[in-house]
Amino acid sequence: MKKIAVLTSGGDSPGMNAAVRAVVRKAIYHDVEVYGIFQGYYGLVHNNIRKLELGDVGDKIQRGGTFLQSARCPEFKEPEVRQKGIENLKALGIEGLVVIGGDGSYRGAQRLNEEGIKTIGIPGTIDNDINGTDFTIGFDTALNTIIESIDKIRDTASSHERTFIIEVMGRDAGDLALWSGLAGGAETVLIPEVKKDIKEIADKIQQGIERGKKHSIIVVAEGVMSGHECGEELKKYINVDTRISVLGHMQRGGSPTGLDRVLASRLGGFAVELLMKDETGLAVGIQKNELTKTTFDDIFVGEHQIDRKMYELSDELSI
Template sequence: MKKIAVLTSGGDAPGMNAAFRAVVRKSIYEGIEVYGVYQGYQGLVNDNIKKLELGDVGDIIQRGGTKLYSARCPEFIEPDVRQEGIDNLKKRGIDSLVVIGGDGSYRGAQRLNEEGIKTIGVPGTIDNDINGTDFTIGFDTALNTVVDAVDRIRDTATSHERTFIIEVMGRDAGDLALWAGVAGGAETILIPEASSDIKSVAERIETGMNRGKKHSIIIVAEGVMSASECGGELRKYINVDTRESVLGHMQRGGKPTGNDRVLASRLGAYAVELLLEGVSGHAVGIENNSLSKTSFDKVFEEHHKIDEGLFRLSKELSI
């Protein structure tokens, strides 16, 4: 392998730049030419590919977002469209690609691998919903962003004696809501992986009010329902003054935490190492603080699972 390309795809996540930087610098350290693909798979098809030098990734490890940009490319599912991207790589002599992104990005990488471009996936998503890794790049930063918001909202909830419903991202996964709920001391956490009985939530709030509790924090994952829907359902069972907050895309932004920078650096460099060893069609990850690799087929085998012990603990501590 003499030439390698790297792209970021899907929703941006804090730490993507750190992973991108690691791929570039590890490649150059190993004597490999490295190319950046701008605007994800759309850029691959549009031939928006540039050879990179060390200085191109200077001063980015601390920056959120992705310097390579990201764009939707639903047509990449079509074989003839993918072939355009493959041809753009091959005309430069590039036969290997590192894809930094989430589940959808991995599926594109898997197809490219089957069609002759050796690929490795690096998990970059705040949702923490990728099999084969305990944590994804961006999750820790997003978690801290949500916890900071919860802390601030609790001040207002306490002052005005209200119940606040906070909607967080996560797509169909509840990790961000669960971890933020435990860290922020939320009274109720609603996640897609567990049934949501709003009536029992109302009863718990009422029990708290009867013992003198004047405010509550409910964290709801977007995969369950919206904050406004949750508030409407809650008011069917209890007369409570609620306010809804949707944190939205602020969860994706901001400088990555130290944990995300280190994780991204380790995974980006490891992706290059695997390609040098002749391994492809895999995603890298971190399991029990050790680097790991998982075939794309296995990554897609089953839905990501939450930490059930942590979910039980959230209920025990929010009595």
């Protein structure tokens, strides 16, 4: 394989630039030309593609976001639209493609692979909701952003004796809420994977107040309900002074942590190795600190599972 391309798709996540850098440098080291596709699948269809050199990925490993940019392209689901992208790749002699993104990005990669473009997926999403890997690129950075926010909010919650409800991202996955809630010492964590009675939460807060507790922190995953909805539900059972903090897109930004930079570098290099071996239709990942590869079909059949024991521990420590 003499020419490959790389794109980032879906929501940006810290570490995407580090992954692109690894793909580019690993490929060039092995005398393989690399092309950057700007604006994701939209750029693929509209031929926003150019060759990348070593200098193009210099000073990128520490930067958040994605310098290749990302854009919505719902029409990519249509075969005739994908064919335009395939023709653009073939016109440049590009034989392989690395797609960095989440579930939706993987589905586009799977279609391209079925239609003749050798494709490898790299999990880039803060949600950590991709099957076949323990961690996705960007999760650790987002987690640390949330923890820092919880620490700061706790200061004012304690000063004013309030209950703070902190809404975090994650779509239908609770990893960000669970990990940040445990690390931040939250009294309650609400995640989509586990149903919890709001009345029980209210009772716990009341019990804490009765024994002299001055404040409470509730971390709620957006896939359960909004922070404001959570506050309204609590008011049905308990009279407490609540404040809502919706962290929003600040969770996506920032310089990637060391863990995300290393993970992105390892996965990017591994993706190039697989393409050079003519292996395709795979998503790379990491499990128990070992690099893994999983077919797209298997990715979509299974579901990323929450760590139930960690959830139980979080509940036990929040008494």
